[in-house]
Amino acid sequence: DGLHSLMVKAGKMYFGTATDVNTFNDTPYQAIVSNKNMFGMITAENSMKWAAIQTSPDTYSYADADQVVAKAKANGQQMRCHTLVYTQLPSFVEKASWTNETLIAAMQTYVKNVVQHFKGACYAWDVVIEALGDSEEKHYRDSIWSQNIGPAFIPIAFAAAAEADPEAKLYYSDYNLEFFPDKASAVVDIVKDLQARKIKIDGVGFEGHLIVGATPSRTDLAASLRLFTDLGLEVAFTELDIRHASLPPSDADLKKQADGYVAVVGACLDVPRCVGVTVWEFTDKYSWIPNSLQHQGDALLWTADYKPKPAYDAVMALLRAA
Numbered sequence: 001d002g003l004h005s006l007m008v009k010a011g012k013m014y015f016g017t018a019t020d021v022n023t024f025n026d027t028p029y030q031a032i033v034s035n036k037n038m039f040g041m042i043t044a045e046n047s048m049k050w051a052a053i054q055t056s057p058d059t060y061s062y063a064d065a066d067q068v069v070a071k072a073k074a075n076g077q078q079m080r081c082h083t084l085v086y087t088q089l090p091s092f093v094e095k096a097s098w099t100n101e102t103l104i105a106a107m108q109t110y111v112k113n114v115v116q117h118f119k120g121a122c123y124a125w126d127v128v129i130e131a132l133g134d135s136e137e138k139h140y141r142d143s144i145w146s147q148n149i150g151p152a153f154i155p156i157a158f159a160a161a162a163e164a165d166p167e168a169k170l171y172y173s174d175y176n177l178e179f180f181p182d183k184a185s186a187v188v189d190i191v192k193d194l195q196a197r198k199i200k201i202d203g204v205g206f207e208g209h210l211i212v213g214a215t216p217s218r219t220d221l222a223a224s225l226r227l228f229t230d231l232g233l234e235v236a237f238t239e240l241d242i243r244h245a246s247l248p249p250s251d252a253d254l255k256k257q258a259d260g261y262v263a264v265v266g267a268c269l270d271v272p273r274c275v276g277v278t279v280w281e282f283t284d285k286y287s288w289i290p291n292s293l294q295h296q297g298d299a300l301l302w303t304a305d306y307k308p309k310p311a312y313d314a315v316m317a318l319l320r321a322a
């Protein structure tokens, strides 16, 4: 058994991981990621993003993303597809001088092309992520989307995705929803607005970029998830990692990290419409954190040299007992 097969036995749909083409030649890595008992759901960490796909106005480059999809399929794994409208954009999109009208048209064309390309391969799409600001206040993040279109960019994106693939689950995902009640309530407003307009939204993703020692309790996490299942949606942890705020971690820190992972996976077990948990890579070797947050990291379930950490053992034990 592995994380995924035990998660399924516990009544959930999946345990998943982010991965990408940069790992393809890493043999010990591939032995773990290809094991469908370990990971039943795959997210491309970068290669399905706008910046990766539309490399110039007339060029769509699907080669990397297609390889991730093909490998998952060959391994008997499903895909969460990530992400359509976000701020990791090609420079020609960033630099263009858009009007409301031309930017809406460009977004609709992009979403339609990409969702149609992957049609049938995606269990779910992260349609819009990280639309809201970083702080506790309720406001939209400054982006070309919010500047040129305003909050309407969200319903426009969801409507375009729904039209292009009526089968894929459509998600809004963001981080810090577990910490900032106003941010969570802003997402509740986004969901209610889509529902009022009869535009399809199926789920809310909690990214779950958390910090050791500052991870909410299992009960509080479950309460945050229920804000959205109460609206009829499914939920998932879509990018889980729990980083040490300083390195190297002590044994006590590793134990606290394990407690954090158990709280998150446990909260998903406690909420019937939580479908699964995805970690944002599984080995510290490929974590995004050291590149972005200096002196922090070691956030994942395996060390950089592929030794399972106490957090891995703790999640396995939790699931075995579930």
Ligand code: G3I
Pocket (backbone or CB within 6 Å): 045, 046, 088, 129, 207, 239, 288
């Ligand atoms: O591919 C280029 C490479 O050619 C170049 O030599 C190198 C030099 O910097 O950059 C490479 O691109 C990097 C890319 O990852 C692929 O490795 C980018 O600089 C780097 O910014 C990018 O970081 C990714 C980040 O999203 C960008 O927004 C991380 O890997 C990825 O883990 C991270 O994931 C995001 C989720 O999509 C959304 N939620 C937050 C999460 C963490 O930031």
